[in-house]
Amino acid sequence: MQEFYLGVDVGSVSTNIVLMDKDNNIVSKKYLRTQGRPINILQKGLKEIKNEINNFEIKGVGTTGSGRHLANIILGADIVKNEITSHAVAAINYVPNVRTVLEIGGQDSKIIVLKDGIVTDFAMNTVCAAGTGSFLDRQASRLGIAIQDFGALALKAKNPVRIAGRCAVFAESDMIHKQQLGHNQEDIVRGLCQALVRNYLNNIGKGKDILAPIVFQGGVAANKGIKEAFVEALDTEIYVPKHHEVMGAIGAAILAKEEIKEKRTTSFKGIDIAENEYNVKGFECNDCSNMCEVIEIYSDGKVIARYSDKCGKWTNSLNSENQKLA
Amino acid sequence: MKLTFPHMGNTFISAKALMEDLGNEVITPPKCSKKTLEIGTKYSPETICLPLKINIGNYIESIEKGADTILITGSCGPCRFGFYSLVEQEILRDLGYDVEIITLDPPDGKPMELVKRIMKAANTKNLYKIVKNIVRGAKVLQAADELTDLANKIRPVAINGVEVDIIMDAFHSMIELVYGVDETLELIEDTKLKIGKVKTDEKKVPLKIGIVGEIYTIIEPFANLYVERKLGHLGVHIDKSLTPSKWVKHHLLPGPFGSKEEKEKWEAAKPYLSTLVGGHGRETIGSSVLYAKANYDGIIQILPLTCMPEIVAESILPTIQNDYNIPIMTLIVDEMTGEAGYLTRLEAFVDLLHRKKEEKNIAGVLPRS
Structure with missing residues (x-):
């Protein structure tokens, strides 16, 4: 029987679940939209994993994300950790000497500064969601572009348009104005990417030393346009891990593995809770x-x-x- | 005359006792709640800082309970707080409330006017009686702040920290039922004994965090989303750079050369900020330096959105963070009552401090017993 660790990240936009083996390899990952129904989606994810893989045992469970306490109630977690620590732990797993983690998710974005594998400083966006995934989602649908194509389109641009990135409302009206002037779509999309990065660095990255190696993770890291804009703005290489969208869950799984070393037995209520009402x-x-x-x-x-x-x-x-x- | 005042941490405890001893009828505003905030936000200018909104909520809730006179302190205006009494008077008048506001500050530097106002609020012209009672009132404030400190000290090391919260909640609801300085002091002493009896775990070694920033958001638990409780339950012993009793020492009872503690803060702030920037901006810098020198594990700055003096201080704090190698986090509070994001930051900050402390201990740079 194979032994795995379960990491769960219940966020406002997505619920991510990973199954990790003892060597930190990802055996299965689920990236599901939370849609305001975290419990059902969590159960759905577990069901899918159960159907995919036969004959395995969960040795430990870690939860993170804004719904971490809820997930703990449902699952019986061995460790409940905040997103910052989880993301940092996961980034260290892929790039051990990482100095900066840029993370942009659906509703929040954060920066984590590390030294010698220890978090020394961090910041999260406060009241504004301008620099996050939801904002990109909304603008993509306004432009009639699938969010998956957004990044590739941005890379085609030759003359990016300058768009005000300070506030989502201003950015939107600015963008509409530029559309009306007749700028082509890829230039506008590229401009949006730059605006988002500018906003991120001015707001979240304010006063922080952004040193290489830099890891970029979170759902938005899939967007090549944003990654390029970061490379341009910071003038350095940026590493996007393979499982960038589920890094929080990976961190939770790693933390669970460490916890189990001391605790020995898991509090997990069993995979069958997927069937509970x-x-x-x-x-x-x-x-x-x-x-x-x-x-x-x-x-x-x-x-x-x-x-x-x-x-x-x-x-x-x-x-x-x-x-x-x- | 039915007196009331805004909530500001422990001040209501001593203001109530003091005014009752002077023979006034006192209406304590209901504990700050979502309703208070809702009322305050509805009638305040949108861009004003959070304390004014909560003040307005307090006043209206007190007026509904029958209050007709509001007693507040002024500050002769090194920040927007200086305009509070006037703006608040206008807002209440526009809403049609017929109340009088007595502001305790000397307008245009006329000390006699202040004395007149105190006589009015105290309902007596007997200066000896007034001074005697103010001293007694200051004693209550001191005791109440000591009680809060004790609760903050025991909470992180208690086996079940919630017990401390239950005792403190009971204390706050009992305040309504006692009358005057003597009964209030007795209640405070009783509560101290109760907290002393909470079982603690000697193995727990709390982290130490200094709280700096804007005074209202530091001392009014409702405004800072009960940061001291949250940190306490995370195993942190906090020290507040500003408390109501310290404020009284700074402003009402300074010695011949001003408050010693305030002078120390100014001196510590000097290399970074050598002048007044309004509010407590300079004190925030000074306190941060002092906490760093006293080997605290971390510092948290709390300010209401748009607070100019604290924004100035915020931009200087990263330099102190580097110079003294002490983590500093800034929390901005406004009308939000959602606590998840707030708690995440606190948890992550505490995690960071724990890891840092472990490192230090391993390296033997700073061994702690």
């Missing part, structure tokens, strides 16, 4: 003016988790119930 119910607690929207997750009619209450009253009541049962 989960229901999510929410209610508004009216005990104080915070009016928290408390979320409850039921599995087969039993509450397995409750969260999102500021005071912790509901979360804790569940814990004490569990303790009493045990």
Whole structure:
């Protein structure tokens, strides 16, 4: 029987799952759209993996991403880690002496600065999504281009158009204006790539020393146009790992492997949870003016988790119930 | 006269006790909540900094409970806070609320005017009585800040840190039920004893993080999304560079040559920033240097979006980060109540500090017991 580690990254736009062997080789990877239904998509991914590969055992599970705690509740993870650490760990796995990780995902983007394999500084975008994948997605569909062709088209451009990249709203109106002037599509697309990179470096990369070797990962790293724009702006080589879109999940799997070395046995609830029925119910607690929207997750009619209450009253009541049962 | 005041960390505890002892009827604004923020955002200028929005929410909620006089401190204006009382007065008047705002600052540098205003708020002309009570009020503030510090110290080493939160929440709801300085002090002492009884794990060695930045967002837990609790549960002992009791020492009861601590901060800031840039910009730089020198593991700067003095400080912090090899992270707070992204940053920062500390220990550069 083969032994694998499972890494899960539940993000706002995509849910990524990887199956990794003990030598950190990726056996299977799933890149699925979260579509606001993280639990179902997670189950769907597990089902696909189960059908693809026979006769294997999960030795450890790691979760990351903004939905990491939810994934932990469903899966029973051995380690729950934030995205920054997971992405850094994965990048080190491919480029051990990496100094800078550029990561652009669907709704957030980050920069991670490392030295000797240790994170020394990082930044994430704050309130603005201008420099992220969702923005590119939207502009591609406005231009009538499939997002997969976006990068290749950008590379064909000879005279990139300058587009304001500071804010998604301004960029969009600027782009429409340039279209109306009659600029051709590849020049506009290239201009958009440059605008996004400019925005990223000015916002996220502000005040950071961006030193080589540089690793570029996240869903947007698939876009050759953006990669080229980074190479142009930073005037250095940029490495895009093969599994760039699931690096968070790979990091989680590696961390799970390390955790298991000490912990020995996994808390994983088993691959069959893909068949379980989960229901999510929410209610508004009216005990104080915070009016928290408390979320409850039921599995087969039993509450397995409750969260999102500021005071912790509901979360804790569940814990004490569990303790009493045990 | 039914007095109220805005929330600002622990200040309401002492302001309430002090004003009650002076024989005023006090209306404590309800604890800051999403509703407070909603009201405040609705009636405030869109681009103003977060504290004013929460202030307005506090006032309106207090007025609904019957308050007719608002007591606030001014700062004679080294940042937008200097305009707060006037802007807030205008907003409330436009909304048709007939309330009086008493601002405790000397307009045009006229100290007598300040004394007159204090007499009005205190509801007495007996100066001896006023001074005596202010000293007692400062004592409550000191005790309340000590209690917060104690909670922040125990939380990261407690076996179950949530116990500390439960005690502190109970304390905050009990404040409504006590009257005057003596009862309040008694309640604080009781709570300290309770927190002292929380079981701790001696094996836990907390990281130390210094919190710097804009004063309101540092000391009002609602504004900074309860950063001290979150960090506490992540095993971090925090120290705040500014607290209400420090503010009182700086501004109300300075010695003949000003506050010693403030002077130290200015001195430490000198190589980077030698002049006033408004607000607490210079203190942020100075405190960061002092934390770095005191071997703290990291520093977090907190500011409300658009806070100019802190933006100036933010641009200087990377130099301090390099000079002293201490990680510094900036968190900007605004109207958001979604906490996931905020928590991710805190977790990642704490991870970073742990790894750095391990490295240091291995290298033997900075052995810690």
